[in-house]
Amino acid sequence: MTHAPWTRRALAAAAGTGLALSLAACSDAGAEDGEVLVGLITKTETNPFFVKMKEGAEEAADEHGVTLQSFSGDYDGDNESQVQAVENLIAAGADGILITPNDSEAIVPALDQARAAGIMVIALDTPTEPQDAVDATFATDNFLAGEYIGQWAAAHFEAEGVDPRVAMLDLNPNQIAVDVARDQGFLQGLGVDIADPGQIGDEDDDRIVGHDVTEGAEEGGRTAMENLLQRDPDINLVYTINEPAAAGAYEALNAAGVAEDVVIVSVDGGCPGVENVGSGILGATSMQFPLDMAAQGVDAVVEYAASGETPEPTEGLDFVNTGVELITDQPMDGVESQDSAWGLDNCWG
Template sequence: MARSARLIPLLAVLAAVMIAGACTTTRSSGGDSGGGSGPIKIGLVTKTESNPYFVKLRESAKAAAQAKGAELIALAGKFDGDNEGQVSAIENLVQQRVKGILITPSNSAGVLGAIKEAQNQGIVVIALDTATEPADAVAATYATDNEKAGELLGQYTKARLGPKPPQIVAMDLDPSASVGIQRHNGFLKGMGLPLNTPAIIGSALTQGDQTKAQQAMENLLGRTADKVNVVYNINEPAARGAYQALKSRGLQSKVFVAAIDGGCQGVQDVKDGKFVATVMQFPKKMAEGGVNAVVTYAQNGTKPSGFIDTGATLITDKPVPGMESQDSTWGAQNCWG
């Protein structure tokens, strides 16, 4: 009887431990986005955190996720071209057990391995804004046709120049970034120029950064100030930098500054006469399409596929015959919609 009495407290302790362990396991599994009771987790990896374009993309993705009852986890590289930072972000999201990853790849070759590993874990990966190379490295791409956007800008600039021979300074992105290559080549195509054209009298790699573009333009004007009549820009921050450099030399009224982005500030720059035109993109459409596709995949396993063109619209207050465009009033109402 005494021995049985001593066993009763021991059995009670063991039972309590087993119950506590079972409760801990239940709470842990409840937060699993891969089929538990928690919200669907969606990862977003942008090229940078501070570029206004990617800020808008992130805000739109967050709003779309909230509307679907999902959770968005947003990470980014430190700068445009930070492949290591994007790889670390993808690995981080895999560890957090997201159901899908939306990525704007800086250099797709640098992140293909990480994308493949995520897919091996059952995660759907979708490109936004920038296609991967090869395109089928991801399930689908929601983006601007960047070559077409460049072509629109080139066609318009050529029409505005008229018979004047173009003397172009190019504020480019990075030789390894597909979006920069596509826009640059598309612009030359629209201008009716070959890729190796001598009409480009100067160029610089800006990483799409306003300060870098301004410094580069100031340097280039040392030998091109008496010639340049067109500045092509990979995006609007680069265009603002180029414009400031031109203004400091009193050349802003003699040179066509042309850009691609369509942000609200860029539209205002068109209205103010700083930019001759910009080509508007629609990152909200990209973000919403990507988020909705991940939610659908989480719910029934259906993956999106192919390239989904989210559109590009020429914005200018000085239209030319034969080209579709919208003015800055329309642009202000629709910027980055």
């Protein structure tokens, strides 16, 4: 549901009656009457990915001369704080809310309230469940990000004349959309047939040693890598859900004395990950652009406040693709990429 911008503050005032206003925003600035107010709600305020996202939103807000109020959960998975932030923004009469949901389903009732108040809601990076609980989603094409590193790995091993023995280091047993998309994009790029798209681990290919979960953390990556090395010490290619998991995998491989014999590929494109490409720890990574993601979200709210128009998805997708680039210092014929020097100049937007 969308409403003409002129009705928004009246609707918000009605919807905000009695809502809790105790949650402190990271930015205390409030919008004057008639000014555009944008809310940014991230999963946490400490994760570098969301720090960069906030930076992008602040830069875009300054450029447009609009007010930004930013909030975050206290920890990854903290839905309650995000609900309170939405309620605060409804009461404040925000024009738009940009949110990276901690719980893609549990946040939906609060977002329904916001949209009923005439506020445009955009999910950043992580889609809601259902996805149409928001007006638009701005995100990385995670399948493409996985496909890029899969294509690069396939070309690398073909050039080496070696068959890959692959360890898959995924996120967690819940198999959320991002996890599945990156995993299966990688497998498609590598040339592995997937029997049941949408289900991690449902591939019948002798090149895949197995899957383990990491929670996207360094410690999890180390443990998962140790487990899979016990299953097959001849692993020579490691896919990881993100770069912290890749760092943990490298530690385990190094401790086992086999790091120089194993290629690691990942997704993220943070500055530490790009540095690991430059040093040879990572063979390749797919770079996301959280700064641009948030900046484009602010642009969309400003447009909505002026015209009532909501963003259209990228052609062929059900979300707005905010870009992905393959970063490697070992370019492969037929696989478009940028080197780590370019990556360090552009990491995360």
